Amino acid sequence: PLIAIPTTYAGSEMTPVVGITDRNEGRKRVRRDPAALPRLAIYDPEVTLDLSPQLTASTAMNALAHCVEACYATDASPEVRSVALDGTRHIVRSLPLCVARGDDLDAREDLMQGAYLAGLSIGNATMALHHGLCHVLGGRTGVAHGVLNAIMLPHVMRFNADAAPDAMSAIAEAMGAGARTRDADAAARETFALLESLPVPKRLRDAGVPAEVLEQVAGEAAESPTVKANPKPVSEADLLELLRAAW
Template identity: 40%
Template sequence: MIETFAYEALPSRVRFGRGTIKEVAAEVDRLGARRALVLTTPQQAAAGERLGALLGSALAGYFNDATMHTPVEVTERALDTLRETGADCVVALGGGSTTGLGKALALRSGVSQVVIPTTYAGSEMTPILGQTEGGRKTTIRSLDVLPETVIYDVDLTLSLPPMLSATSGVNAMAHAVEALYARDRNPIISLMAQDGIRTLSSALPILVHEPANIEARSHALYGAWLCGCCLGAVGMALHHKLCHTLGGSFDLPHAETHTVVLPHAVAYNAPAAPEAMAAISRALGAPDAAQGLYDLVRALGVPLSLAKLGMPESGIDKAADIAVENPYWNPRPVTRGGIRDLVARAFAGERPRAAATEDEAA
């Protein structure tokens, strides 16, 4: 029997394929925009210039200082550039850093957005913006930050280093995992979530050894799109709260943090979400959801511990304190003792396990 549910399709246009970046000028024109500001990180400045050449007369200028976790002070500088160039559109090329900056500019100015992802982050498909100020990362959900157009070009992911492919892909899988036990989950998104996990988990091990494998790259980008749709359509839970806490408080790399934490967050929630765990296990082809995710991460050869990412051991208690201050909805009650145990195991890179049942009453 199918339970009562609500499903709301988000108003985004998606162009998927190979060589699709060449259509960027047409997509900007389709939005009715005339002057586009290209956004990149410093490392992708040269790629941004090639994109600018494709825009031709529609190019308004460049801002190449997009930064991880979208610091408010960087957004303010980009807003100055937006005004100086007279741009009425932004074209964000890159991963979550540039996508986040484009969203922050859209929120403050109302400019339209074209996003061209080069990683598997998935945030391009969401009406969610995470911003950091004073060492704290906060998120908002609003259609004002949803990109109007997303151009997926498989060719742009060929240069993505194997390890970044792996962590970016697991980051995308986290969106689908939490969608399966979200409070507002629905059958449509659950189908997309399972297929996203299945597609990415099969493609990522290939990409680690064969980064130029076009078929695997296509599957990974398709899977990332599915997972991004999940993130945009339903609410997230404990895993995302923890990653925002850890990233904003200790300046940890975004995708790598998601990769380390995901198996532990899934293990914590497993007793309260058996149907979701069964779906994750089927998608992974593993007998246990949390252990299957841990084994996947280990097989990819990426860091398994928060310590390897630069988190100090003294941060375990701080992270637990922050995580329980204003917790997201979660299928299992969020307790400080349980979260501290989770973070401690993630810090050490140990195998995940469910929090002790007595923590429920702590």
């Protein structure tokens, strides 16, 4: 049986998802296979105590992206959304503490709980625009998945806000923006603010993504089944606009 002991915060150990990057072709292929889901996941916050602030932040932002996409997934059940929102609360509460003091074991444990809930939620929902775009970007540029998640997430949230107002309102509340705000952009603003506080690149160019690949990435992402599962229709022009805004 497969046993997982996670040492970062993405929550992938709770999903049946496998990602394989072909460096020669510059493509990242993602598949779902029940055989990839571990029989047992062991969470020990002590194994993350020496994780750098940069890796702590980038992998936890990947977990936050899992929660967000599970909330607005076209097939999200009320149970999945509830789990995702709970994961969001854990992540936004504990991530700044873990970055500020890496030896804070209670915060590390809380962040692990958030990552677990993030993986559990996205493992039972369909990924959409955010992950589809990050997969193409990562395959084409080699930039770490967590870093791309951190940079792109607030931009995608802003794009999807008008198509998923209830989900975005709930996410904003979970992030501390106040009780069920009617401002559809509040969740994106909270995520931008969180990103600014973290030791990760804030823009694609800061992560080493060259401007000349953006059009190619937009074209490839437009054909992605994951991108096509987004709750809001996405054109190649939309994708290029998103990438340029994040660059």
